[in-house]
Amino acid sequence: MHSAPHSTKERILSSAEELFARHGFDGASLRQLTAAAGVNLAAVNYHFGSKDRLIEEVFRRRLDELNGRRMAALNRIAGQEETTLEDVLAAFIKPALDLSHDGNGSLFMRVLARAFAEHDDTLRKFLSDNYGHVMRQFTAEFARLLPHLSKEELYWRVDLVTGALTHAMSGFGMIQRKSDVTEHTHREQAAAHLIRFAAAGLSHP
Amino acid sequence: MHSAPHSTKERILSSAEELFARHGFDGASLRQLTAAAGVNLAAVNYHFGSKDRLIEEVFRRRLDELNGRRMAALNRIAGQEETTLEDVLAAFIKPALDLSHDGNGSLFMRVLARAFAEHDDTLRKFLSDNYGHVMRQFTAEFARLLPHLSKEELYWRVDLVTGALTHAMSGFGMIQRKSDVTEHTHREQAAAHLIRFAAAGLSHP
DNA sequence: ACAGGAGTCAAACGATCGTTTGAGCATACG
DNA sequence: CGTATGCTCAAACGATCGTTTGACTCCTGT
Numbered sequence: 001m002h003s004a005p006h007s008t009k010e011r012i013l014s015s016a017e018e019l020f021a022r023h024g025f026d027g028a029s030l031r032q033l034t035a036a037a038g039v040n041l042a043a044v045n046y047h048f049g050s051k052d053r054l055i056e057e058v059f060r061r062r063l064d065e066l067n068g069r070r071m072a073a074l075n076r077i078a079g080q081e082e083t084t085l086e087d088v089l090a091a092f093i094k095p096a097l098d099l100s101h102d103g104n105g106s107l108f109m110r111v112l113a114r115a116f117a118e119h120d121d122t123l124r125k126f127l128s129d130n131y132g133h134v135m136r137q138f139t140a141e142f143a144r145l146l147p148h149l150s151k152e153e154l155y156w157r158v159d160l161v162t163g164a165l166t167h168a169m170s171g172f173g174m175i176q177r178k179s180d181v182t183e184h185t186h187r188e189q190a191a192a193h194l195i196r197f198a199a200a201g202l203s204h205p
Numbered sequence: 206m207h208s209a210p211h212s213t214k215e216r217i218l219s220s221a222e223e224l225f226a227r228h229g230f231d232g233a234s235l236r237q238l239t240a241a242a243g244v245n246l247a248a249v250n251y252h253f254g255s256k257d258r259l260i261e262e263v264f265r266r267r268l269d270e271l272n273g274r275r276m277a278a279l280n281r282i283a284g285q286e287e288t289t290l291e292d293v294l295a296a297f298i299k300p301a302l303d304l305s306h307d308g309n310g311s312l313f314m315r316v317l318a319r320a321f322a323e324h325d326d327t328l329r330k331f332l333s334d335n336y337g338h339v340m341r342q343f344t345a346e347f348a349r350l351l352p353h354l355s356k357e358e359l360y361w362r363v364d365l366v367t368g369a370l371t372h373a374m375s376g377f378g379m380i381q382r383k384s385d386v387t388e389h390t391h392r393e394q395a396a397a398h399l400i401r402f403a404a405a406g407l408s409h410p
Numbered sequence: 411a412c413a414g415g416a417g418t419c420a421a422a423c424g425a426t427c428g429t430t431t432g433a434g435c436a437t438a439c440g
Numbered sequence: 441c442g443t444a445t446g447c448t449c450a451a452a453c454g455a456t457c458g459t460t461t462g463a464c465t466c467c468t469g470t
Binding site for chain 1: 431
């Protein structure tokens with residue numbers, strides 16, 4: 001089922017993720033990509049069929065993991081009386097922070113931010129078809145916790161929160177932390193900032 | 206000084222703005238661009254020198270206008286005792302909304318969102334060198350109105366607000382309005398949403 | 411009237427792109 | 441042993457890219 005961790009497919013996916021994040025989907029060529037991965041140029045078309053399908057696989061690999069953890073965290077708290085808005089936001093944000101722990105996982109957030117900016121219909125449809133249910137479920141829980149908001153008002157605020165979080169998380173590699181705090185506590189602080197900001201933006205009267 | 210409104214230079218700039226917004230800086234070729242503008246392919250290199258310099262001119266033309274209006278609106282209210290956080294945010298957001306009134310001015314916000322996602326050092330330096338003072342002046346006014354925030358805390362929140370606004374304004378062309386509200390009032394409502402959201406995110410305890 | 415700059419044009423330049431091809435290699439299976 | 445099968449490889453394909461060239465037109469200033 002899964003490929004070996006250092007197989008040709010996985011090496012391509014890792015290099016693709018990094019180069020797509022740094023130079024964009026058009027900007028990163030298959031020749032740069034395969035050279036960085038140490039594989040032959042034709043390997044991309046052999047294993048993935050085309051560059052577009054490779055791009056989709058880059059998303060699928062990370063989003064399956066990311067959204068799986070998000071749903072697990074949400075299901076652990078959804079519908080309960082003592083659940084707070086901050087809890088739900090943490091269920092959404094923490095998995096993304098965990099992702100940026102390992103290797104170039106943080107670069108994937110840049111890839112995701114690019115996808116939003118692209119406004120490419122094919123890519124947006126792919127993301128909506130495969131992972132739209134996650135956003136829908138989170139929105140439903142927001143609606144339960146914010147009953148004073150109209151549906152239209154809520155959609156507006158969720159959209160703005162999404163924009164802020166995508167923007168912020170795509171820059172995680174860049175934010176300089178003071179030398180006296182560890183990488184771990186820095187991320188904890190970042191998450192705390194994000195959660196409090198988003199909670200304020202969602203719930204203001 | 207300024208070119209005639211329908212000169213070759215202006216026709217190129219308008220088509221460039223639209224195609225850069227729709228297909229990205231790499232995705233839009235000079236051949237598509239000059240064909241849409243109804244001018245010869247070589248005209249771009251003749252009038253602008255290169256594609257990169259054309260890109261810079263697309264930014265310069267709109268940002269000079271946009272930031273000029275922002276600074277004018279800010280200077281009208283900065284430092285006064287009765288000025289509220291919402292006033293400052295309106296000084297930042299309203300000019301962007303006005304821009305999207307005329308022609309394809311709204312597409313420029315998409316171009317700007319792309320530039321943020323690109324993380325291109327050359328482009329970021331260009332934007333920072335030419336228009337960084339605007340963000341600095343707005344941040345200074347935020348600092349005056351939010352004295353309870355540390356400098357680090359304020360930078361965090363301003364960054365998140367910037368992300369939310371860029372994301373939201375880049376999608377203005379897409380947001381569907383109900384058929385019973387005019388385009389004008391729809392924009393007013395959008396601005397009101399943005400301002401209240403940003404104010405809540407900036408000023409929460 | 412005429413020299414000269416500004417602008418436009420078709421054509422070509424070299425480079426790079428995604429994709430395809432067919433031969434070569436290895437391992438697994440009859 | 442023989443032969444499929446999965447995979448890798450160098451090489452080439454046609455297309456498209458940004459840029460340059462040189463001839464041609466038009467207008468302006470002396």
